[in-house]
Amino acid sequence: MRAAVWHGAGDVRIEEVGVPEPGPDEVLLKVAYCGICGSDLHEYADGPHAIPVTEPHPASGTMAPLVLGHEFCGTVLSLGSAVTGVAAGDQVAIESNYRCGTCPRCRDGEYNICRHFGFAGLMGDGGMAEYAAVPSYMVHRLPAGVSMEQAALFEPxxxxxxxxxxxxxxxxxxxxxxxxxxxxxxxxxxxxxxxxxxxxxxxxxxxxxxxxxxxxxxxxxxxxxxxxxxxxxxxxxxxxxxxxxxxxxxxxxxxxxxxxxxxxxxxxxxxxxxxxxxxxxxxxxxxxxxxSVGYRDTYPELIRLVGERGLDLTPVVTSTVALEDVITDGFEALLNDAGKQIKILVEPAPQCRNATFAD
CATH class of the missing domain: 3.40.50.720 (NAD(P)-binding Rossmann-like Domain)
Structure with missing residues (x-):
């Protein structure tokens, strides 16, 4: 698959990498959209800031080079053996923050300040790619009234x-x-x-x-x-x-x-x-x-606001670009035209934004 891989400051490459294999507690999805966050931009411009470069992050087991992107959504393709509550073909939004589930903060429900806090796409492989594998706790099923464009904005x-x-x-x-x-x-x-x-x-x-x-x-x-x-x-x-x-x-x-x-x-x-x-x-x-850092327990409320109340998050989107153009039309556009560009979405495989398992 094609992916935007961070190697260093000013060095993000569109590369061919292997499609990830989901572990027992993971979900593999075909990515529909992935937003470019200010954190991604800082890593591109003068990182590393959060990306692990000397030893793997404890939650992901990953270090650079890694696939960027933590604001993403897509369609479930396959499930690990221990995953329940989601099925192939489901459209999902990804709540991309890692949590260990065992530290004192996680036990108190404050998983956004977990001892091993981090994000898929910064501390582990993320969604600026055609496919992504994530822990099942990150996955939120989308009702029929919530579009992929809206779901891509749930993270910010x-x-x-x-x-x-x-x-x-x-x-x-x-x-x-x-x-x-x-x-x-x-x-x-x-x-x-x-x-x-x-x-x-x-x-x-x-x-x-x-x-x-x-x-x-x-x-x-x-x-x-x-x-x-x-x-x-x-x-x-x-x-x-x-x-x-x-x-x-x-x-x-x-x-x-x-x-x-x-x-x-x-x-x-x-x-x-x-x-x-x-x-x-x-x-x-x-x-x-x-x-205020990150978020916790926010996705259900946002799904309700968008799906039931009709809240529209998309006015902040200023452009949508292909994965192949993410350097020039994504990162560089945000750096050089910050007044005009706000949120840029990356579309890894435009023809597959509403893909199902049969595709």
Whole structure:
């Protein structure tokens, strides 16, 4: 089969590799779509960051070179001997995070912070290929009303949904700083939850326009002077109840803190390195900062929202490319045209997007 294989920074190759053989607890699927995540882009541009290069990841037993892609869906082709609850021909979305099931966090149901946490497609072979084999616990069957295009977006939408859950309140006003795919999906899901005021901030006019279509009530150019103060003014001069930092920068974090009311909360979703804080102001305002990583128990809710309520995740998709073109029209397009491109889907075998076992 053809696959996008990461060998190093700037070195992703479309190669012929063997079709994976599913183990006893695994499912083999024909991939319909695989999204390019910001994490994939960072690994391509200047990795490794998460990809194991010196020893195999404990959950996957895999190290580089490996097949990229953790935002994927497809059609079940075959099952390992111990797999139940899914059948050949089922269309499925893949919840791609590994979990051991035995560490204290897993035993408490917090498998997104498993001791051996990782993702298929970053810490093990993923879905940027014609076929993929994954542990059966990653597989979610799709009802008839959920398309493959929607299912390919469940992974980034799960990050947004988990962040909203981490907000821990029923907010009247929120700010979303950073309108990449996760930021835009945070806007969409906040609107679906009925948040009355949603302030969206970004440098890109195109992304601000999409945020407005997804439910943002107010738009802020993040490049203006004191954007946090402007957000606070929009929220009755008090500030928002919750601000979501979806950039991964110290500047964006400060903007979120400035925008947030006394007693409010900032949810860190973006991946920053070290940041400096005014701890005196943080304490005096009794603000909280919480982190949000990955997701857990989100796919059933997203399947319900899309299948039963008609929620449409696809406005964040800006293009769909063939596997053979993923370097030039995928990674390079995202690096060189970041303002225009948001979510790019890779279609490994277009004629097989709705394949069944008989195919």
């Amino acid at each position: 939408a799960s990050v947004a949904l988990h962040a909203l859950r981490r907000a821990g309140t029923a907010p009247r006003a929120v700010a979303v700083v950073g309108l990449g795919p996760v930021g835009l999906l945070t806007v969409l899901l906040a609107a679906e939850r009925g948040v009355p005021r949603i302030i969206a901030a970004d440098l890109s006019p195109d992304r601000l326009d999409i945020a407005a279509r997804l439910g943002a009530t107010d738009l802020i150019d993040a490049g203006v002077d004191a954007p946090g103060e402007r957000m606070r003014e929009l929220a009755d001069g008090e500030g928002v109840d919750v601000a979501f930092e979806v950039v991964g920068s110290e500047t964006a974090l400060h903007t979120c803190l400035d925008a947030t009311r006394r007693g409010g909360r900032v949810v860190l979703v973006g991946l920053a390195q070290e940041v400096r804080l005014d701890a005196f102001a943080l304490v005096n305002k009794e603000q909280s900062i919480v982190a």
